[in-house]
Amino acid sequence: MKTVLYFPKSKIALGMFLLQVQDVNFSFGDQKVVEQVSFLVKKGECFGLLGPNGAGKTTLIKIIVGLLQPKEGHIIFNGIDVHKETGKIKPLIGVCFQESIFYEDLTGKENLEFVTSLYNIPRRKVKEAVSNSLNRVLLTEKDANKRVEHYSGGMKRRLAVAAALLNESQLLILDEPTTGLDPQARRALWDAIEALKEEKRSILLTTHYMDEADILSDKVAIIDSGRIIASDTPKALKDSLGESVIELTCNLTKSEFLEDATKALEASAIVCLEHGYKVLTSEPDEALPEIVALGRKHEIGLLSLKVSTPTLEDVFIKLTGKALREG
Amino acid sequence: MMRQVLAIVKKDMRILWRNKSWWVFLLGIPLMLTLILGFVFGRETPITVRTGIINQDTSTSPIPEIGSVSEKLIDEMNKTEVFKPVHLFSNVSEAVKQLKNGEFDAVMVMHENFTWNIVMIRQANMTIYVDSTDPQRYQIISSAINAFTIELTRKITQGRIDVVKPYISTLTEENQTFVVESMWAMSEPVGIKIEDTAVRKFRYVEWMLPGVLGLEALFGGLGFSGQFIANERERGRLRRIQISPTSNWALLIGEMLSSLLRVSIAFGVVISVGMIVFNVSNLNWAPEITIPLILLTTLNASALGLIISAVSKTANTASGITNMATIMLQFLIGSYIPVHMLGPLEPIARYLPYTMANEALRRIMVGYGYYTNITPLVAYLALSTFAFLTIGAFLYKITNKRYI
Numbered sequence: 001m002k003t004v005l006y007f008p009k010s011k012i013a014l015g016m017f018l019l020q021v022q023d024v025n026f027s028f029g030d031q032k033v034v035e036q037v038s039f040l041v042k043k044g045e046c047f048g049l050l051g052p053n054g055a056g057k058t059t060l061i062k063i064i065v066g067l068l069q070p071k072e073g074h075i076i077f078n079g080i081d082v083h084k085e086t087g088k089i090k091p092l093i094g095v096c097f098q099e100s101i102f103y104e105d106l107t108g109k110e111n112l113e114f115v116t117s118l119y120n121i122p123r124r125k126v127k128e129a130v131s132n133s134l135n136r137v138l139l140t141e142k143d144a145n146k147r148v149e150h151y152s153g154g155m156k157r158r159l160a161v162a163a164a165l166l167n168e169s170q171l172l173i174l175d176e177p178t179t180g181l182d183p184q185a186r187r188a189l190w191d192a193i194e195a196l197k198e199e200k201r202s203i204l205l206t207t208h209y210m211d212e213a214d215i216l217s218d219k220v221a222i223i224d225s226g227r228i229i230a231s232d233t234p235k236a237l238k239d240s241l242g243e244s245v246i247e248l249t250c251n252l253t254k255s256e257f258l259e260d261a262t263k264a265l266e267a268s269a270i271v272c273l274e275h276g277y278k279v280l281t282s283e284p285d286e287a288l289p290e291i292v293a294l295g296r297k298h299e300i301g302l303l304s305l306k307v308s309t310p311t312l313e314d315v316f317i318k319l320t321g322k323a324l325r326e327g
Numbered sequence: 328m329m330r331q332v333l334a335i336v337k338k339d340m341r342i343l344w345r346n347k348s349w350w351v352f353l354l355g356i357p358l359m360l361t362l363i364l365g366f367v368f369g370r371e372t373p374i375t376v377r378t379g380i381i382n383q384d385t386s387t388s389p390i391p392e393i394g395s396v397s398e399k400l401i402d403e404m405n406k407t408e409v410f411k412p413v414h415l416f417s418n419v420s421e422a423v424k425q426l427k428n429g430e431f432d433a434v435m436v437m438h439e440n441f442t443w444n445i446v447m448i449r450q451a452n453m454t455i456y457v458d459s460t461d462p463q464r465y466q467i468i469s470s471a472i473n474a475f476t477i478e479l480t481r482k483i484t485q486g487r488i489d490v491v492k493p494y495i496s497t498l499t500e501e502n503q504t505f506v507v508e509s510m511w512a513m514s515e516p517v518g519i520k521i522e523d524t525a526v527r528k529f530r531y532v533e534w535m536l537p538g539v540l541g542l543e544a545l546f547g548g549l550g551f552s553g554q555f556i557a558n559e560r561e562r563g564r565l566r567r568i569q570i571s572p573t574s575n576w577a578l579l580i581g582e583m584l585s586s587l588l589r590v591s592i593a594f595g596v597v598i599s600v601g602m603i604v605f606n607v608s609n610l611n612w613a614p615e616i617t618i619p620l621i622l623l624t625t626l627n628a629s630a631l632g633l634i635i636s637a638v639s640k641t642a643n644t645a646s647g648i649t650n651m652a653t654i655m656l657q658f659l660i661g662s663y664i665p666v667h668m669l670g671p672l673e674p675i676a677r678y679l680p681y682t683m684a685n686e687a688l689r690r691i692m693v694g695y696g697y698y699t700n701i702t703p704l705v706a707y708l709a710l711s712t713f714a715f716l717t718i719g720a721f722l723y724k725i726t727n728k729r730y731i
Contacts, residue, residue, distance in 0.1 A: 065570050090572045099563035103338065105345040110338075117334030118571040147345075163567075 018043045018171055018202050019064070024073030026056075026063055026226075033059045034070070035226045041171070041219075044200040046193075048217030048234075050207060050312060056226035057206040058098065061175050064204070065095055078170060091119060094169035098176045100156040104149040108139065108159050111148060112166060119167040133162035137192045154185025158192060165196075172196065173204045178212060190216060210313040222316055229319045234312055241310040241318055243268060244284040248291060249276040251301030260294050269318050276303075280310070280318055328580075331573045335581025336588065343589060352550070353589060357543050357596040364539060364663055365532045365605045376471050378404065379414045379422040379434040384441035390490060396442040396451075400479070409471050423456055432468045433457050448487055484514040529693055532605045537688035538662035539597050544621055545656055545681050547590030548628025549635075553649030555582050556636040556723060565727065575727060579633070579720065586629045587622055594621060610692045617691055620705065624684040627712040633719030637726045661685045680711040 019041040066086035137158040221231040295302040384397035416422040444451035601607040639645035660681040
């Protein structure tokens with residue numbers, strides 16, 4: 001029997017949601033890692049959890065799959081209370097964690113075959129399951145027959161996704177799938193995830209790359225210091241800013257410039273980046289001459305100025321006053 | 328669960344087959360261990376005592392047909408495996424100098440009138456120089472020289488009796504016997520006869536082989552299991568198993584089974600080297616008892632490894648503790664150092680399960696049923712295995728949660 005006891009005050013129809021996370025709290029000792037986190041993942045949706053490193057994304061994933069017990073809150077997966085019936089949800093979820101967790105002396109295929117035994121996939125279906133998974137992540141038969149020790153970082157990540165796909169799970173969890181990959185490998189993995197989306201697979205994706213969350217997610221929750229600070233579609237989040245973004249690159253960054261700019265500009269947020277500043281403002285036309293003048297005054301060596309529409313990172317900046325990569 | 332256990336074993340065997348470093352561990356160590364221990368302790372050739380002799384004896388025998396006893400002695404020594412070839416010196420200080428330099432093990436000086444004194448039933452004098460700088464070598468040399476002097480004394484006594492016999496032939500038979508027995512009694516006041524109760528004669532290498540098997544069980548069990556959980560945990564593979572429908576216990580049983588299989592290969596190496604290189608064939612193999620006993624010992628060591636692995640935060644820590652434990656235990660379990668030689672450590676050593684295992688294996692394989700009572704030893708081993716497994720499984724469960 002499916003449990004639908006939670007979200008009692010909500011007016012939304014819970015039946016359409018595959019995963020319900022409600023008021024989850026978790027701490028390591030005195031340190032709060034996850035605070036009052038709630039979100040819903042629809043069937044067939046790719047839900048992105050976007051946040052800097054250390055925001056609590058992986059801990060949240062561990063809670064969702066039943067590895068960690070939350071101090072408070074509930075997680076309902078397909079009507080099953082995860083922490084009361086952990087054993088029941090294990091075959092229904094496929095997880096790809098951050099680390100490469102393969103046996104380097106075995107081939108990619110052998111590693112996948114081993115995973116099929118862990119999931120009790122019937123012997124007669126093993127070959128087909130392995131082959132399907134490999135195809136989905138665009139790994140060739142030749143690649144699959146190589147030992148994992150000879151794989152590139154990108155191939156290992158794709159193999160990890162393939163392993164998570166083997167059990168034809170109802171929910172695929174990808175924890176920072178492209179961390180540490182070069183742009184080409186990232187692109188290849190995105191293609192694989194896009195293909196999975198086309199199959200209407202339900203995906204929960206964690207990332208600290210705003211472009212990744214933007215491109216792949218149907219809906220995004222922005223998480224910082226264990227709390228969800230905003231949640232909506234990427235477009236709605238960006239539109240909600242209603243502002244433009246001025247990005248300036250310069251030779252020097254100075255605290256005096258930042259102080260003066262904060263006083264002088266009609267900006268909702270100004271942050272210092274590695275090689276310049278980002279200004280979020282609803283009046284870019286007025287802000288631009290002011291920025292140039294301030295740049296001259298403080299001799300920051302202005303190199304370029306760019307006015308653009310907001311990204312998810314800008315949403316994060318607006319909400320937290322810091323850039324995603326600052327953590 | 329059975330399928331998952333077998334999948335874990337299959338995976339481990341594949342890794343084993345492909346990873347050369349495992350083969351070094353699996354084949355190299357038992358091979359080297361058996362060869363080294365076999366050659367060092369189990370050699371067939373007798374000890375050689377490199378001997379220098381200074382013969383100061385210029386006396387002649389009053390009985391011409393006897394000739395020079397000192398020269399005869401040198402000839403006899405040259406016929407022995409232990410002393411040949413003896414080197415003759417003309418001066419004591421030169422010989423002693425070479426002894427101190429390690430070029431000789433002993434220097435014997437046969438003093439003036441050696442022959443005359445022996446034949447005339449007086450005390451003939453000999454000085455033997457040895458160097459105790461190397462205590463072990465000194466012990467071996469002293470034993471060889473003692474054995475030689477006992478034999479020499481017997482031969483001289485027999486010679487003297489032969490010399491005396493014509494002079495006592497006029498006495499009654501009873502008195503003749505009395506004289507002969509008195510001469511033997513004066514030579515050896517206590518007649519010692521050593522009776523060997525061993526069921527069969529064994530060479531040292533044969534006595535040692537069961538101990539090497541015990542040692543391999545320790546090395547293999549502890550070495551393989553001591554790191555696997557810490558390793559699996561550190562690399563995130565344990566987490567993957569925990570999120571799958573496979574239970575932690577399937578992993579544990581699978582890894583234990585793999586450990587037993589891997590160590591069985593090492594046992595094969597030890598036995599093969601023993602049979603092929605050292606011609607060990609005299610042992611009571613009794614596979615129906617020895618195989619379960621060896622596997623039980625391996626399981627015991629694996630369970631100890633599990634405890635170490637479970638409590639270690641990192642694979643490196645587990646590896647360090649395992650290595651330290653293995654290095655210490657190998658000297659304590661009677662594999663190549665008899666437990667009675669361990670001094671104050673003996674009481675600890677006696678209660679180690681691996682010492683019990685070695686003792687039980689020796690009683691079966693070398694004792695040939697003479698020492699039949701292995702039940703207390705096996706019971707102790709089984710109980711300690713159960714205890715280690717219980718503690719290990721408990722810690723495994725607790726720490727798996729802690730280090731997720």
